[in-house]
Amino acid sequence: MSRVSQVVNEQPRKNRETLANGVTMKVDISSLQKARAKYKPKLPASLLNGANVELRYGEKTQSIADQEKIEALFPSTYGLPIITFNNKILGNPSKAVNIGVVLSGGQAPGGHNVVAGLFDGIKSLHQNSKLFGFLGGPGGLVDNKYIEITADFLEGYRNTGGFDIIGSGRTKLERTEQFDAAARNCDALGINAIVIIGGDDSNTNACLLAEYYEGKHILIQVIGCPKTIDGDLKNAHIEASFGFDTACRVYSELIGNLQRDAISSKKYWHFIKLMGRSASHITLECALQTHPNITLIGEEVAHRKMTLIDIVNDMASVIAKRAEKGKNYGIVLVPEGLIEFIPEMNILIGELNEIMAEKHEAFKPQDEKLDFLVGKLSPESAKAYLTLPHEIRHQLMMDRDPHGNVQVSRIDTEKLMMEMIEVRLNALKSEGKYKGKFSSLNHFFGYEGRCSAPSNFDADYCYGLGYTAAALVGAGKTGYMSSVRNLTKPETEWIAGGIPITMMMNVERRHGEDKPVIQKALVDLDGNPFKELLKSRESWASEDHFVYPGPIQYFGPPEVCDVVTFTLALEHDKSNS
């Protein structure tokens, strides 16, 4: 074991039980944490007797689009069949497996339970199985920073939020030197499988890694797990990404509280930006849970080709109409990814991404960088860029994340809306078309929801995903994503298995290049959740139909504690389609 690893290995236990100078004491935990630690997550019926399960194979699969290109890029892992587990344990005893687990990207409630499920799953395969956690995300795998996760160590993390058990990171795994370094590190530890818990980008990388090892006959399996509060890693076989359920409940509680404040004081318009880097699933789900006055959905904006001015004018007219009824207050939900859906902004951001991918780091003074960028933009984009407030211009030229994405959580889209609406309302006032008062406050609900203690749904789902990943490793599989389906039914009817990752892929332009990536699930404008919003949004705009969901409940009646999101329920309600 390397020195770094030895030191880090001791750290978490020390933090839990020891003061800096070696004096042992119990770290305080809340009463809820104590009670929650005793919760036993439920498992799909097929895994109740352990992870050494019989497999059922479906037909050969193909990628969602660009089949020839994806097949050529993934010759060893393309076309694998879908796997489901039978409710039958294999007679022959399974061998011990050693797994290295990585938490990748943004935190999502339930990550610790995936690790717990993985641990219990491999122990059910064989008591000598071992789980190693690579520290700080995919970078830990390459740099050989790890701990061994033991039963004792894991105990305090069960059913808790956060990714602090091993930390997370956004290092992009895509180069062969990284793959080779990871293989050497795994080899030294006797690791025969890597489980990557991440979003679409991280699972794309899991797929590249699986292909590389399989193609080179390196005996390391790679399995992915669908994580992201954003809810955009889903498809016909992956019904939900974990963390979405809990995060939406946390935000909805806060939105409900603001609604109650607004209707009590009757003097503020609250503009709430909600996380969701690309898709607007979180905003849509929170709207269905709380019934705000205005809900912007990025996908609809793109579909209707709405300009920034169109959006602002629409919102100003709702505000003016409410003012006529004496309602100078309200709630607006803005998805954080909105800006990229506004057609002129999308083109602008695309151009900026390509220019910035060339890495012009030499521009230290921001204004020099701005002049340079404007000079390289098309005339239309340069015009759009220069109409934006100064702050937003600077936010748009901030560094991209390692996957080449604009960091939308750092762009104050809700403030942009507030400023522009105020200008519009003043114009309406001077024309005698608006007589109200506009006093606005902005909020950003994002990080608040990512590390909450998982809801019962996420606690169970995540534990099941981890356990399923262990079963896939035990069965010698690689290039699969752990899948637990039939989620609107009781856990006993949940269907566990594996979905080939290549099946979810297509080719997209990223960082100025064509790349194979998992297709993101955007809000479907023909889908039931969006249709549900359409049914009511006019009356929610003019009247007050606020709903106050209150905090997540972990103990109590099932209709309060064991419910699924509106999104999941409506997506599976075929009668409504």
Ligand code: FBP
């Ligand atoms: P993942 O896609 O990695 O799950 O992260 C999603 C997210 O929470 C987005 O909603 C948000 O825009 C982004 O992470 C913020 O990233 P960071 O944690 O790097 O600030």
